[in-house]
Amino acid sequence: MDGGAAAAAASVCPQAAGGMDGGAAAAAAPGPGGGRRFPFPYAPYPIQERFMAALYGALEAGRVGIFESPTGTGKSLSLICGALSWLRDFEEKQRQEEARLLAPEESGQEGTKRLTPAEPGCPDSRDTAGEPDWVTAFVQKKEERDMVERLKEEQIKRKKREDRLEKIRHNVQLKYAAKRKRSEDDETKRLFQLSKEVLSEGAGVDGLEQLDHDEEELILAEYESDEEKKTVSGLEEDDDDDLEEEHVTKIYYCSRTHSQLSQFVREVQKSPFGKDTRLVSLGSRQNLCVNEEVRRLGALQLINDRCMEMQKNKHEKKSDEEAEGKKRRVSRTVCPFYSYEQMQFLRDEVLVEVKDIEQLVALGRETKACPYYGSRYAIPAAQLVVLPYQMLLHEPTRSAAGIKLKDQVVIIDEAHNLIDTITCIHSAEVSGSQLCCAHSQLLQYMERYRKRLKAKNLMYIKQILYLLERFVAMLGGNVNQNPSCQAVSQTGTLLKSINDFLFQSQIDNINLFKVQRYCEKSLISRKLFGFVERYGGPATAVKTNKENQKLGGLQNFLLTLQRGSDKEGTLQSPPVEAENDQLRAASPLMQIEGFLAALTNANQDGRVILNRQGTVGQSSLKFLLLNPAVHFAKVVEECRAVIIAGGTMQPVADFREQLLSCAGVDPARVVEFSCGHVIPPENILPIILCSGPSNQQLEFTYQTRDLPQMMDETGRILCNLCNVVPGGVVCFFPSYEYEKQVYAHWEKTGLLTRLATKKKIFQEPKKANQVEQVLVEYAKCIQHCSQAGGQMTGALLLSVVGGKMSEGINFSDDLGRCVIMVGMPYPNIKSPELQEKMTWLDKTMPRAAGQAPSRVLIENLCMKAVNQSIGRAIRHQKDFASILLLDHRYTRPAIFNKLPQWIRERTQVKPAFGSAFAELRKFHRGKLETSSCTPENRL
Numbered sequence: 001m002d003g004g005a006a007a008a009a010a011s012v013c014p015q016a017a018g019g020m021d022g023g024a025a026a027a028a029a030p031g032p033g034g035g036r037r038f039p040f041p042y043a044p045y046p047i048q049e050r051f052m053a054a055l056y057g058a059l060e061a062g063r064v065g066i067f068e069s070p071t072g073t074g075k076s077l078s079l080i081c082g083a084l085s086w087l088r089d090f091e092e093k094q095r096q097e098e099a100r101l102l103a104p105e106e107s108g109q110e111g112t113k114r115l116t117p118a119e120p121g122c123p124d125s126r127d128t129a130g131e132p133d134w135v136t137a138f139v140q141k142k143e144e145r146d147m148v149e150r151l152k153e154e155q156i157k158r159k160k161r162e163d164r165l166e167k168i169r170h171n172v173q174l175k176y177a178a179k180r181k182r183s184e185d186d187e188t189k190r191l192f193q194l195s196k197e198v199l200s201e202g203a204g205v206d207g208l209e210q211l212d213h214d215e216e217e218l219i220l221a222e223y224e225s226d227e228e229k230k231t232v233s234g235l236e237e238d239d240d241d242d243l244e245e246e247h248v249t250k251i252y253y254c255s256r257t258h259s260q261l262s263q264f265v266r267e268v269q270k271s272p273f274g275k276d277t278r279l280v281s282l283g284s285r286q287n288l289c290v291n292e293e294v295r296r297l298g299a300l301q302l303i304n305d306r307c308m309e310m311q312k313n314k315h316e317k318k319s320d321e322e323a324e325g326k327k328r329r330v331s332r333t334v335c336p337f338y339s340y341e342q343m344q345f346l347r348d349e350v351l352v353e354v355k356d357i358e359q360l361v362a363l364g365r366e367t368k369a370c371p372y373y374g375s376r377y378a379i380p381a382a383q384l385v386v387l388p389y390q391m392l393l394h395e396p397t398r399s400a401a402g403i404k405l406k407d408q409v410v411i412i413d414e415a416h417n418l419i420d421t422i423t424c425i426h427s428a429e430v431s432g433s434q435l436c437c438a439h440s441q442l443l444q445y446m447e448r449y450r451k452r453l454k455a456k457n458l459m460y461i462k463q464i465l466y467l468l469e470r471f472v473a474m475l476g477g478n479v480n481q482n483p484s485c486q487a488v489s490q491t492g493t494l495l496k497s498i499n500d501f502l503f504q505s506q507i508d509n510i511n512l513f514k515v516q517r518y519c520e521k522s523l524i525s526r527k528l529f530g531f532v533e534r535y536g537g538p539a540t541a542v543k544t545n546k547e548n549q550k551l552g553g554l555q556n557f558l559l560t561l562q563r564g565s566d567k568e569g570t571l572q573s574p575p576v577e578a579e580n581d582q583l584r585a586a587s588p589l590m591q592i593e594g595f596l597a598a599l600t601n602a603n604q605d606g607r608v609i610l611n612r613q614g615t616v617g618q619s620s621l622k623f624l625l626l627n628p629a630v631h632f633a634k635v636v637e638e639c640r641a642v643i644i645a646g647g648t649m650q651p652v653a654d655f656r657e658q659l660l661s662c663a664g665v666d667p668a669r670v671v672e673f674s675c676g677h678v679i680p681p682e683n684i685l686p687i688i689l690c691s692g693p694s695n696q697q698l699e700f701t702y703q704t705r706d707l708p709q710m711m712d713e714t715g716r717i718l719c720n721l722c723n724v725v726p727g728g729v730v731c732f733f734p735s736y737e738y739e740k741q742v743y744a745h746w747e748k749t750g751l752l753t754r755l756a757t758k759k760k761i762f763q764e765p766k767k768a769n770q771v772e773q774v775l776v777e778y779a780k781c782i783q784h785c786s787q788a789g790g791q792m793t794g795a796l797l798l799s800v801v802g803g804k805m806s807e808g809i810n811f812s813d814d815l816g817r818c819v820i821m822v823g824m825p826y827p828n829i830k831s832p833e834l835q836e837k838m839t840w841l842d843k844t845m846p847r848a849a850g851q852a853p854s855r856v857l858i859e860n861l862c863m864k865a866v867n868q869s870i871g872r873a874i875r876h877q878k879d880f881a882s883i884l885l886l887d888h889r890y891t892r893p894a895i896f897n898k899l900p901q902w903i904r905e906r907t908q909v910k911p912a913f914g915s916a917f918a919e920l921r922k923f924h925r926g927k928l929e930t931s932s933c934t935p936e937n938r939l
Contacts, residue, residue: 052082305526346374477616629662700823727814
């Protein structure tokens with residue numbers, strides 16, 4: 001595993017003397033098709049065996065794989081056992097190669113037989129005509145000596161690490177001794193810190209106004225650009241072998257949410273690899289921070305900035321104490337959990353035993369060590385790194401975390417929305433209110449601390465103020481006036497290329513890369529937030545000295561912003577306190593930093609959208625990333641293999657064309673794998689229904705879906721289905737607005753009352769915090785009806801495609817015996833963002849099967865949403881459900897072929913409602929008769 005040099009040796013000349021031939025290599029690592037047996041916690045399904053074999057083959061061949069395995073087929077376990085089997089075999093081959101290369105050295109032989117450049121078979125041999133043989137021999141011998149030396153160093157490091165982890169694993173007394181020592185050190189540090197604070201109390205700076213401890217921390221430190229820095233600071237100065245540790249070959253597994261990652265870690269713990277895999281879970285500071293003072297800040301950006309500021313304070317403090325002949329500075333806050341020794345102990349604990357995020361945080365609290373940084377120290381030695389999407393797909397975050405992708409394996413799970421995720425991560429939007437607010441805050445900050453700020457800080461602050469001024473001007477406003485009171489003369493949406501936006505806003509002479517770097521390194525948004533927290537709140541008492549009188553302008557401005565918002569709002573708008581809380585949730589400059597970073601993209605890869613609404617405050621600037629492939633290209637270039645996996649990956653054309661092809665991936669490197677479902681064919685009944693009970697053709701276009709007869713026909717279909725489908729029925733509508741419109745129409749016509757006699761009706765709430773309560777009530781109702789009997793047969797849940805319930809919620813067993821899709825959820829093609837994306841695709845992509853790329857995009861977006869929604873019902877092998885697609889357009893080949901294969905091959909097309917109803921009645925009656933036990937009701 002640690003054989004980086006061994007791997008290098010193999011890549012330089014795989015057939016080096018004494019090396020195994022092709023047959024021996026195949027014997028050492030049997031091919032996936034040759035009856036390979038994968039360790040598994042139980043007897044795997046045949047489809048799981050095929051999945052693992054295909055995965056093993058893709059990793060071995062260094063492919064980019066698109067893997068589809070429906071939910072309920074054990075995808076996570078298949079990924080774990082297939083990938084870790086490959087890694088174990090890869091490590092074994094590396095150890096064998098390492099032993100072979102070191103054997104001659106240990107036995108005192110002259111060296112292994114070497115291929116000369118004249119011999120065929122060495123791929124890196126070069127023409128050395130004109131060079132004497134002794135030169136060639138000398139170079140080769142030196143390369144071999146260097147390689148052997150590297151291998152020896154890696155062996156020593158690996159042995160040292162393994163001994164350390166083994167000691168911790170088996171010596172419990174060592175753990176408690178370390179814990180006792182930490183407690184003693186903590187008490188000593190606390191007393192020492194207390195004495196220093198007493199000594200430094202009252203210390204001031206000559207010639208300047210005395211500031212208290214809290215305000216001293218608001219001052220920007222002296223800034224040095226990268227070119228000016230001659231020494232490195234921070235942890236890089238620590239002389240410890242562990243920081244220089246080589247990154248072993250590993251698997252990076254990422255998914256969408258922390259709960260999905262925790263679930264994956266629990267699957268690893270249950271797998272045959274749970275005891276001997278070095279796994280580390282990575283997360284954001286928001287999830288991993290154990291410092292309560294920092295956690296209370298709430299907003300992720302504030303937590304990040306405060307954490308980095310505390311680190312900076314620690315390093316500055318060290319250099320301040322060493323400096324002679326200077327006044328002692330007021331002590332700055334440092335994080336008590338940021339202790340190198342404690343974090344090293346936490347790192348080893350993490351590597352010894354598999355832990356999820358919650359267990360990692362608990363360990364951090366117990367050991368008084370930072371889990372955020374402690375887990376990062378574990379990355380080099382880890383075999384499996386579990387992390388969220390953003391940390392892997394966003395290069396600055398990846399780099400800051402110490403993630404190195406060179407020759408590693410990346411598995412991206414739940415990847416059906418990968419393109420959207422990359423686009424969202426690298427897009428940014430700021431409102432006119434935020435721009436004006438940030439300008440006012442920054443101006444007041446500069447005036448307050450002008451005498452204390454160094455020239456370089458003042459220069460950058462003035463540049464940022466100028467940028468904000470020009471951005472507001474592009475929205476048709478003046479930065480010095482209240483944005484809520486400035487009417488926009490020309491409303492509408494304008495799209496501009498990055499270069500056009502920079503030129504027209506007259507900021508093309510400013511180096512945005514340097515400004516972005518300054519914001520990142522100086523932590524200016526954090527300082528500004530602290531300043532506003534101290535002086536910006538309406539309830540804050542402000543001293544009456546000359547400097548502080550100027551701050552009244554900031555207070556008044558923030559108050560007018562709030563009052564302006566209240567005037568524009570409805571009678572139910574939140575009070576000033578709520579607005580103030582929202583304003584204080586994060587500094588507007590933090591949002592603007594993201595927009596500045598977005599403007600550094602290449603001109604052809606994005607657009608700036610100027611959205612001018614009623615007032616400047618309501619208007620906004622948005623950066624839209626058009627080409628997500630530019631940010632994915634480095635991942636596929638550096639990695640040995642990349643696996644994009646999901647329960648529903650259809651249609652895969654988007655991944656191939658928009659992501660992989662645009663990222664420069666050779667089509668021959670891409671491999672696709674799709675497996676069926678574990679449920680028997682008779683457990684699912686998908687039907688495309690072309691007309692309703694009154695022979696009304698079902699076509700829910702924007703022009704026809706609002707017609708009363710279409711809404712009536714939909715209601716009649718549901719009334720009939722509720723008579724024959726037991727348990728829960730989930731009905732998906734294209735949007736919240738349409739669901740409300742249909743609900744109101746049914747209420748008016750009395751159809752809702754008829755529906756309610758059979759099933760209790762629930763509506764998906766728009767607010768995320770109400771979803772769980774609705775689901776609980778829905779589940780209780782179904783359970784009660786199944787136990788009590790009677791006329792009521794369950795519940796009907798009216799949901800929305802793309803809403804909270806169309807992804808991540810399992811309607812298994814009685815919770816979803818029938819899933820209905822009303823119409824086709826096409827996106828709004830009048831959206832400026834979508835129109836620009838369509839135009840960009842038509843210009844850059846070739847036509848596919850006679851269709852314009854923009855048309856393919858629209859269909860793919862629609863069908864991805866459909867596939868995610870209808871996949872909610874079947875969640876395990878014994879589950880059963882019917883699926884009803886209400887629109888004749890689903891029968892079109894271009895649409896039909898984008899359904900998941902396991903649904904598509906079982907789908908029936910019914911032109912008339914009568915035959916469809918008969919089929920549904922027969923299916924559900926048959927299942928009730930053959931059901932030998934009560935199905936479980938679970939979310």
